[in-house]
Amino acid sequence: MSIKNAFYAQSGGVTAVINASACGVIETARANSDKIGTVYAGHNGIIGALREELIDTSLESKEDIAALRHTPSGAFGSCRYKLKNFEENKREYERLIEVFQAHNIGYFFYNGGGDSQDTAYKVSQLSEKMGYPITCIGVPKTVDNDLPFTDNCPGFGSVAKYVAISTQEAAMDIQSMCESSTKVFILEVMGRHAGWIAAAGGLAGKDASEAPHIILFPEVAFDREKFLARVDDSVKKYGYCVVVASEGAQYEDGRFVADAGQKDAFGHTQLGGVAPALANMVKQALGYKYHWAVADYLQRAARHIASATDVDQAYAMGKAAVEFALEGRNAVMPIIVREPGEHYKWTIGEAPLSQVANQEKKMPIHYITDDGFGITEECRRYLEPLIRGEDYPPYEHNGLPKYVKLKNTLAEKKLSTSFDI
Known part of the structure; x- marks a missing residue:
């Protein structure tokens, strides 16, 4: 044989x-x-x-x-x-x-x-x-960390590290300028039905005074008035407010805050734009100056960290x-x-x-604080080991990472028929 x-x-x-x-x-x-x-x-x-x-x-x-x-x-x-x-x-x-x-x-x-x-x-x-x-x-x-059975999913730890670091660094920027400039910063991260990536942003702060002051999970129904009240409270207490929002944040009736009105190839609702949607709410209701960012592909491509x-x-x-x-x-x-x-x-x-196949592992409710806006110590203990350690790629003399590009030579076809997708 x-x-x-x-x-x-x-x-x-x-x-x-x-x-x-x-x-x-x-x-x-x-x-x-x-x-x-x-x-x-x-x-x-x-x-x-x-x-x-x-x-x-x-x-x-x-x-x-x-x-x-x-x-x-x-x-x-x-x-x-x-x-x-x-x-x-x-x-x-x-x-x-x-x-x-x-x-x-x-x-x-x-x-x-x-x-x-x-x-x-x-x-x-x-x-x-x-x-x-x-x-x-x-x-x-999967960066979403939502496969069942496995404790965590390859791809998630690196996204979690990127989001935690980005939240920490952006918060330092906002805090330094909040006296006369931006009061609210919103970071949109991936996560359709599971809030694992958003939860990772919580690693940036150790207590209520440190960013992120608000995390929005798909597992917790979004309440506009409750959200705005928390933003206002954070600005008044600490001078600024940092929000980490999952793209899958949704209202109690199941509507996504950022439903783009389209479907992807797997039949899932196409998401995008929760950060500007939230920023617009803040502007209209509270009038605070804001900035927002969408981590998007940057979070899942960040091999350097x-x-x-x-x-x-x-x-x-x-x-x-x-x-x-x-x-x-x-x-x-x-x-x-x-x-x-x-x-x-x-x-x-x-x-x-x-x-x-086709199963999703969502955030356990005991990983989310009672107010629905943060992570518990148990969640922190789960997340922290997954972002530990650095595995830097080699760097070129021009300061950029040295990534490989394969030849990707196709094998000779042996069938006379083609197949249309």
């Missing part, structure tokens, strides 16, 4: 450390070349498999693959494309089998969040539904995925398990893809 090749792909919004997981997958596969052949990477995620656009990673040098560990974004291209149910679009699954057979692929590693793990689970069912043997392992990734814990965990998840496959496990995802005890330690566990 010939040695089977592997398919690896990145999916969804990329992170500062998703390439570290890719590095873990490829380096571990290369170390087991007697069991796994070539690792093909999907050009733009699962779309690359459907279009037979497979990047031959064997053509990349050992040094360049190693450099993925300190390079942000998605080295092979990502996508927001969700496979339909088998019954709805059998042709997609037939196409995957055609491509996998043509390139002797027997291992499938899909690196992404909840929707991506749904895709991974559907691919894992090919053996049962269509008689094609495929070992499928999900690789966890990545958490060392996050980098280590991202690499470990990629490595574990290959090891799981070689041990004969299938339709599972490696997870991070926090060990009990005073000092932070973690190990690797696993969770079934059938239970991970």
